[in-house]
Amino acid sequence: MLLVVGIAGAILCVVAAGIIGVLLHSRAGLVAQLGDARARIAQLESDLDAALRPPPPTNSAERAVRRVIRTASKVRSHGIAGLIQSTVEDLQSWASDDERADILNMAASDGTVTLFFSDIEDSTPLNDRLGDATWVRVLAAHDRVLRTQIERYRGQVVKTAGDGFMVAFRDAEAACRAALGIQRDLPREVTLRRYGPILVRIGIHTGQVVARDGDYFGRNVAMAARVANLAHGGEILASDAVREALDDDAALTLVERDAVELKGLAGEHVVWEIHPPA
Known part of the structure; x- marks a missing residue:
């Protein structure tokens, strides 16, 4: 009886081993087949892309x-x-031949965009006084405040350089309200209160610009930067084009300044101080 049980057990072990071997072989075969299928799909996609890709244009039309x-x-x-x-x-x-050109989604229906420039007043002396480690914390707090308001009003940061921001907004009112929110929130930020005052100057201008590689160029970019250079810490200045672009019901307070000359730009230019509603 024991002999029979032993033989039966041996047979079961052999059968089990055979089944495991078959399963492992089948699994390996399935993995190989799956790999082949993926390779064939990739080749088909490549062939389809090549078939659908039009030939290079042969003339200007x-x-x-x-x-x-x-x-x-x-x-x-x-x-x-x-x-x-x-x-x-x-x-x-408008649609550049350069495939890298990033046509940003900030233009109004007539093709204009509002540009916002800002930086921290006297940032170099502040950095020297606070030291690099503290200055990095101050910049991080400053950036959080700016980015929160920029995002709230659906602006897009074009680029930053140290404490400077260049931002695009779809309309002038959004840019002005973001700027007002920034000037309101900066003194409330804990880190900036501790090491401040941290005063930011902001300039805003509306106009058509050239877009290339995710950046903006042209006279109106220079105009926005020049308006920002006129501002003192805590101020928001806007060009006359911004005032014209604002709706009558924008509920913002604008105070006209004397006409000024702007470096590199012909003529005199009217700028406006932007304040919260009275």
């Missing part, structure tokens, strides 16, 4: 059509986009 199609595709994906060129003559270059 075809290039123009391609620009229109590419721009329409971006508008479908991202909404009304782009920062149109600073002159009507440049309008045909």
Whole structure:
């Protein structure tokens, strides 16, 4: 009897080992088949992409059509986009041939954008007085305040440099309200109260600009930067173009300053102080 049990047990072990071997072999086969299937799918996708990719344009008319199609595709994906060129003559270059050009989603329907420049007044002496370690904490607190208001009013940070911000807004009122929120919240921030006062100057201008590689260029960028340079810490200054772009019901207080000359820009320019509603 014991002999029979032992033989049966041996047979079961052999059968179990065989089943495990078959399963392992099957699993390895399935993994290999899955890998082959993925490779075939990738090849099919590559072939389909190659088949659908149009040949290079051979003349200026075809290039123009391609620009229109590419721009329409971006508008479908991202909404009304782009920062149109600073002159009507440049309008045909809105969708640049450079595939790296980032047509940002900040333009109004007429192609204008509001630019906001800010920096900390006397930042170099502050850095020297506080030391680098503390200055880094101050900058982090400053950045949090700015980014919170920028995000709240749906602005887009174009670039930063140290304590300086360049931001695009879809409309002038959003830029002004973000600026007012920043000036209100900076003195409330715990770190900035401890090491402050940290005074920020802000300049705002509305106009058409050139968009390239996710950055902005042109006369109106220079105008916004020059307006910011006129401001003192705690002030918000705006160009006359901002005042014109604001709706009558914007409920903001604007105080006119004397006309000034701006470096590199011809003529005299009116600037306005932006204050909360009275």
